Amino acid sequence: MSHYCYKNNTMAKTPHDLLSRRERHIMDILYRKGRATAAEVMADLSGSPSYSTVRTQLRVLEEKGHVRHEEEGLRYVYVPATARSAVRRSALRHLVETFFDGSTEKAVAALLGDSSRLSEAELARIAALVEKAKKEGGR
Amino acid sequence: MSHYCYKNNTMAKTPHDLLSRRERHIMDILYRKGRATAAEVMADLSGSPSYSTVRTQLRVLEEKGHVRHEEEGLRYVYVPATARSAVRRSALRHLVETFFDGSTEKAVAALLGDSSRLSEAELARIAALVEKAKKEGGR
DNA sequence: TACTTACTACTAAGTATTTAGTAATGAAGC
DNA sequence: GCTTCATTACTAAATACTTAGTAGTAAGTA
Numbered sequence: 238m239s240h241y242c243y244k245n246n247t248m249a250k251t252p253h254d255l256l257s258r259r260e261r262h263i264m265d266i267l268y269r270k271g272r273a274t275a276a277e278v279m280a281d282l283s284g285s286p287s288y289s290t291v292r293t294q295l296r297v298l299e300e301k302g303h304v305r306h307e308e309e310g311l312r313y314v315y316v317p318a319t320a321r322s323a324v325r326r327s328a329l330r331h332l333v334e335t336f337f338d339g340s341t342e343k344a345v346a347a348l349l350g351d352s353s354r355l356s357e358a359e360l361a362r363i364a365a366l367v368e369k370a371k372k373e374g375g376r
Numbered sequence: 377m378s379h380y381c382y383k384n385n386t387m388a389k390t391p392h393d394l395l396s397r398r399e400r401h402i403m404d405i406l407y408r409k410g411r412a413t414a415a416e417v418m419a420d421l422s423g424s425p426s427y428s429t430v431r432t433q434l435r436v437l438e439e440k441g442h443v444r445h446e447e448e449g450l451r452y453v454y455v456p457a458t459a460r461s462a463v464r465r466s467a468l469r470h471l472v473e474t475f476f477d478g479s480t481e482k483a484v485a486a487l488l489g490d491s492s493r494l495s496e497a498e499l500a501r502i503a504a505l506v507e508k509a510k511k512e513g514g515r
Numbered sequence: 516t517a518c519t520t521a522c523t524a525c526t527a528a529g530t531a532t533t534t535a536g537t538a539a540t541g542a543a544g545c
Numbered sequence: 546g547c548t549t550c551a552t553t554a555c556t557a558a559a560t561a562c563t564t565a566g567t568a569g570t571a572a573g574t575a
Contacts, residue, residue: 524567
C-alpha cells in the first residue's frame with residue numbers, strides 16, 4: 238500500500254495541521270464564507286458556544302497569525318490570514334495522499350462518480366479541461 | 377459567496393470532525409497505510425513522540441471507537457474502525473464545501489489544473505469517465 | 516533458570532484548549 | 546446627560562489533550 242512520496246516525518250506542515258479542533262472549525266467557516274463577524278462564526282459553530290467564547294478564540298487565532306480582522310464601523314470582520322488558494326491546494330494534496338493513494342486520477346474519478354452532482358454543462362466544461370490537459374502534455 | 381446548502385449548526389459530523397490534532401494525524405496515517413503497528417505510526421508522526429505516548433493515544437482512540445486492533449503474533453496491528461471509503465467521501469464533500477463553494481466542477485478543475493501530475497493514460501481514462509457520466513445523464 | 520528483547524497496560528503530571536463570566540467602550544435615542 | 550444596545554478586552558477556571566514514566570508479560574536464548 239501507500240505509494241505516496243513523502244518520507245517519514247516530512248509531511249508538509251500546512252497551517253491547518255497545527256490547529257486545534259475548534260480552531261479548525263472556525264477556519265473552515267471563514268474559508269467557506271470568505272469573511273465573517275464573530276456573531277456569524279458563532280452561528281455556524283456546533284455546540285452553541287457562547288459569544289464570548291467565540292470572541293476569545295478569534296483573538297487567539299489572530300495572535301497565532303491565522304486570522305486578521307478589519308474594523309468595519311464598530312465591529313470586527315475576520316478574514317483568514319493565508320490565501321484560500323494556498324490552503325486549498327495543500328488540503329487537496331493531503332486528501333489525495335491520505336485517501337486516494339496519492340493518485341489524482343482516483344480522486345477525479347470519485348468526484349465524477351457522484352455524477353448526480355454535475356450538470357450537463359459542467360460535464361461539458363470538464364471534458365474541455367481534460368482535452369486541454371491532454372494537449373499541454375501530461376506527465 | 378457561499379452557495380453551499382447546509383444550514384447553521386447542521387454540518388454533517390464525520391468522525392474526523394471530532395478528533396483532536398494528534399488523533400487526526402494518527403488516523404490519517406492509518407488511512408494512508410491501511411494498517412500499522414504502534415512503532416510504524418510513531419515513525420510517521422512529527423515531533424518524535426515517545427513510543428509510550430503513541431501507545432497511549434492508540435488506546436484512547438480505540439476506547440473512543442475510532443480504531444480497533446488485531447493481534448498479530450505478539451503485537452497489535454491497528455486499523456481504522458470506519459471504512460476508508462466512507463471517510464473519504466465525507467472528506468471530499470467537506471473539502472468541496474469549504475474551498476470550492478460547493479462546486480464539484482471547481483474541484484475537478486483544480487485537480488486537472490495540476491496536469492503535470494497526470495499521465496496521458498490517466499487523462500484518457502478520465503475522459504472516458506466524463507463520457508460515461510454524460511450518458512448516465514447529469515443533474 | 517536467568518537474562519534480554521519486544522511488546523503491552525496503567526498512571527500521573529504538564530500543557531493546551533475551551534469555556535464563559537465580568538468589565539470597558541462607544542454610538543444612538545430619549 | 547443618562548440609559549440601552551452592541552460591541553470588544555481581559556481574566557480565570559474547567560476540561561481535554563498530550564506526554565512519558567514505570568511496571569508487567571511472554572518469547573527466545575545462553
